[in-house]
Amino acid sequence: MTETSQDTVLPFKGLRVLNFGWYWVCAVIAHILADMGAEAIKVESWQRLEVLKSLAPFLGGIEEPDRCMWAHNLSRNNLGITVDLRSKRGRELILDLVRQSDVVVENWTPGTMKKLGLDYESLRRVRPDLVMISPSGAGQTGPLHHISTYGSVLGPLAGLDGMNGYEGERPIPFGMALPDPIAGVFGAYAVLAALRHRNETGEGRYIDFSQWEAMTSTLGVPLLDYHWNRRVATPMGNRSPIFVPHNVYPCQGEDNWLSIAVYSEEEWRGLCRALGEPPWLDDPRFADKFRRKRHEPELDECIAQWTRERSHYDAAALLQAEGVAAFPASSARDLYTDPHWKARDAWLEVEHPYGREVIYGLHLKFSDTPGSVRTNCPFIGEHNGLVFGDLLGVPAGELAHLEETKVLY
Numbered sequence: 552m553t554e555t556s557q558d559t560v561l562p563f564k565g566l567r568v569l570n571f572g573w574y575w576v577c578a579v580i581a582h583i584l585a586d587m588g589a590e591a592i593k594v595e596s597w598q599r600l601e602v603l604k605s606l607a608p609f610l611g612g613i614e615e616p617d618r619c620m621w622a623h624n625l626s627r628n629n630l631g632i633t634v635d636l637r638s639k640r641g642r643e644l645i646l647d648l649v650r651q652s653d654v655v656v657e658n659w660t661p662g663t664m665k666k667l668g669l670d671y672e673s674l675r676r677v678r679p680d681l682v683m684i685s686p687s688g689a690g691q692t693g694p695l696h697h698i699s700t701y702g703s704v705l706g707p708l709a710g711l712d713g714m715n716g717y718e719g720e721r722p723i724p725f726g727m728a729l730p731d732p733i734a735g736v737f738g739a740y741a742v743l744a745a746l747r748h749r750n751e752t753g754e755g756r757y758i759d760f761s762q763w764e765a766m767t768s769t770l771g772v773p774l775l776d777y778h779w780n781r782r783v784a785t786p787m788g789n790r791s792p793i794f795v796p797h798n799v800y801p802c803q804g805e806d807n808w809l810s811i812a813v814y815s816e817e818e819w820r821g822l823c824r825a826l827g828e829p830p831w832l833d834d835p836r837f838a839d840k841f842r843r844k845r846h847e848p849e850l851d852e853c854i855a856q857w858t859r860e861r862s863h864y865d866a867a868a869l870l871q872a873e874g875v876a877a878f879p880a881s882s883a884r885d886l887y888t889d890p891h892w893k894a895r896d897a898w899l900e901v902e903h904p905y906g907r908e909v910i911y912g913l914h915l916k917f918s919d920t921p922g923s924v925r926t927n928c929p930f931i932g933e934h935n936g937l938v939f940g941d942l943l944g945v946p947a948g949e950l951a952h953l954e955e956t957k958v959l960y
Contacts, residue, residue: 561588562920566746569594569648570629571657571664574602575702575728576686576762578625579735580656580742585628586913586922589654592938593629593929594645596636597960600931601626610905616931623903623928624910631929632938633960636667641958647943649674654742655683660699661691671757680755682745686738690761700763702728709766714773716786723786733769734762795844796822799880800855802863808880809863811854811870816840821873826857903927935959 566589570581573595585591595601603625604616611618634641646669649655655674657664664670664685671683685691688700688708706712706725716723738760745756767774773784791797791812799808813819819840823832831837831853836846843850858866863879870877879885886892887909899912901924913922939945939959953959 560920561922562917564588566590566654567652568592568654568656569645569652571655571659571669572686573599573658575625575731576735576738577656577658578603578622579732580684580686580738582625582628583736583739583915584654584742586924587915587917587920588922591629592648592652592934593626593631594634594636595631595931596633597931598635604931610903610908618905620908623908626928627901627910627924628926629929630934630938631932632935633932635958635960636669638958640953642668644939644943644945644958645669646674646677648938649681650677651942652678653682653746655681656686656738656742657683658686661685661687661696675755678755680749680753682742682749682756682758684738684742684745684758684760686734686760686762688761689763691759702731702734702762705730705734705762705766708763710770710773710784711766714770714784714786716788718786718788718790720786730762730766734760734765737765790847795840795847796850796854798851798854800851800858802858802861802866802879804862807863809858809866810878810880812876818875819843821875822870825869825873825875826854829853829857899924901927904930932959 563584566584568581568584568589568591570577570591571594572578572581578601581591581593593601600616601622603621604619606619606621607614608620609615609618610620610623616622634644636642636645657669665673671681671685674683675681687696688705689695689698700708703724706729707722709730711729712722712724714722715725738758741758741760745758749755770784776782776784789798794812794814797812799810801807802809811822813822826832835842837843837850861869867877867879881889887898892898895916896912897914898909900907900909904927910924912924915922935954936950939953940947940950945953950959
């Protein structure tokens, strides 16, 4: 991909980010900044490959790290280098690179970067105004700072899974590592705040970022409810304490569902109109919101009789026309083919050396300085020559020697 005139006004153009992280959270931080113009450099090695590159699906079904579709989405707009951080020369090269960088991102087990001599105190000696962020499970301090976590573990740790599931039954995990990408967005905002401070004062900052704490902050109401009332939130299924009806309803076809949420009396009247004012609406059990809440299972079954006779798209259109918050429970196929998503470039077709592919687009739509996907996910170590040779000025002969001795590997 080539630079366009639009790329010259990207908000973070001129910013350089070194990403030592692995898996999801650091990749999100790096690509959000890179999508908006920063030069992101992914640091890895063949001894410790990015874990994302072992996860299916793979482009063309060929299980090779460079074909991993997770990485193709999350490492777009990145340069890729390989370096053995355990070697003295490898660490020297990284310190030379830090001198010319603005942001360092890493999420290794607390203490690992210090063992390598690459912790914040060491790095700020070569770049005093450096901004560094270290997302970790439980933070860099405290009695549990050494615990090992994944995003799928952080969900139950933060209390998310404890409220997810069917009413009166055991909690059910979300099924994916939601805390990782959410924490990635939080982390990107933290980096921007630190950069704002640096621009105003010339001072760098270290950000100790506990993903556990960040995810717990999303549960304000249940935590306050326990604080004030000593009530422990439990799974409610699709129920809501303030909406009725609030559920997903079966529609025509195999495993097609419609979500409906009604809050106000005006929305309830819209639902009644969309359903064609059926006779059961005169039932005194549904006369007002209080009674509807007390008889929610019966109300759900009445609504389901109507939805079963329609496709989830047709039913949603009828309800939306009356001001009711209703939409199909979308599958991956639905999202991929949805004309609204296509109109907003939610999916982007990009060229890759292995063939044309589709990745997700930019969800932040800037008016005058929009971001862009300018380069595809790099091959492992693809830019060793560019970064170490052109940027740092390492002679070609030494580069070849470093590759032969697996310092750059």
